[in-house]
Amino acid sequence: MKDYFYLQFQITNRKIKETGINPILAYILGLVAFLLISAYLFQKTEFANYIVLLTCLSLLSKLSENNRTDFLIATFGDRLKNKIRILENGMVSIPFVVVLIYKNAWLEAALLCAIAILFAVFSFKTNVNFTLPTPFSKRPFEFLVGFRKTFYLFPMAYFLTLIAIQVGNFNLGIFSMMLIFGTVLSFFAKPEQAYYVWVHAYTPKKFLLHKIATATQYTSILVAPILVGLLVFYPNEFHIVLLFFLIGLLFVWTIILAKYSAYPNEMSLPEGMLLAFSVYFPPLLLVMIPFFYKKSIHKLKMLLDDQD
């Protein structure tokens, strides 16, 4: 188990080094940035508790990937795998829990701890013989695969909206919408194999527009029940609901462009930090979208023909 964590530490350091930053400096900067952003967040928005919770949940769900879990079970066995996963989730959650406790958000902190343990011990596997139906099979692949991997989060989000409407907690309703957007963003976290870009008979521009159009349509389908619910039950807050919906879509467009701007590599740390920073300052997206678009076109020219 010690070797496993040492190896993970080395892999993380290698990834940081690849971005051209000294790992020690990156850890210090990361911690400082985390604290500053958290402080800023709690100063600026009443949704801060939910944003912290959501950010941590998205990291935890990444660690709970089935392939990772399978590897850990095959290598270490069930009991040791549980220990490793609890430790991993604990390490990721601690900074977020500390921030929540410091801000007296005891309920959210307790919820986060419970979910961290739940994610560590249980794997949300579907039966291999059962094919989960999705409304996304006409235009594979991101939503099709992503939805099937994270299907359990959607009823949770819709249930939260129901509670939000029942108890009259508008913020909770907005949080449930952000949970969907956060999940959709995770669909674009990793670059696909070059073959799946190469195979398209599109120009880079058409390829990106196609991806963005599909993502906009499919994200809207996923968000629609929450959007309609909030608009019907909170008609006076319609401008806030629509604003959050629009910002959410802008984030989806940005992550698609950010993904292909680094293609075939994964997004680098500075790009990831830019993206994270724009969570706290969304107007930055208006600069980042054209920036990532230009970079994506350049990267995609390596695999896609630039002539119509």
Place this chain on the structure above:
Amino acid sequence: MIKINGLHKTYGNNEVLTDINLAFSKGHVYGIVGENGAGKTTLFRCITGLESYTGTIISDLNPLKNHLGLLLTDPFFFSKMTGKEYIRLLCNARAKTNIRIEEKNIFNLPLDQYASTYSTGMKKKLAITAILLQENEYFIFDEPFNGVDIQSNIILTEIILKLKELNKIVLISSHIFSTLSDTCDEIHLLRKGAQIKSVQKSAFKDLEQEMRAFTIGNSIEKLDLK
């Protein structure tokens, strides 16, 4: 038509393809043979544009890649994607919509199951079906017969002959010589990244003998099997 002139490919200081000059005509099937590491897959990747290279590759249809069906040696499949959805992904990529996928399922694959759960042979058959439904003019099959059962090998051989009849250009690599002699009009032999010789159908037997002699030599005797 596809013409390759003076193609070189290097990884750092290591030259893996040296001065390749080949021409492929419509309605012909070409075999590319060579030992592991001879450069067959790299040559295919250069033709597709997945690898950078020096030299020129020209074709009558441009861009070449948009008319090319590529079967990789070991095709990758997304988890949680069914066979049918995989075919749709590849057809959408070439703007081929409204294809009745079930009717074209000649290998009787369980198209509603996740492709990642398929066996090696089934995965290969799925990838072949998808690139055939893309309605390409050029085809590259890298090791199409590997892992595929005898019945499907027979179907695959017939498909390749049908593609030839339809005036397509087909390039195949295979380590099973008989599969090439059944389908190819010409075979190009690569050794250590260099183009050693090109052989017409009438001389396939001689090429096989020559390859056998070169490969086996006295290596079996060295084993001193008892």
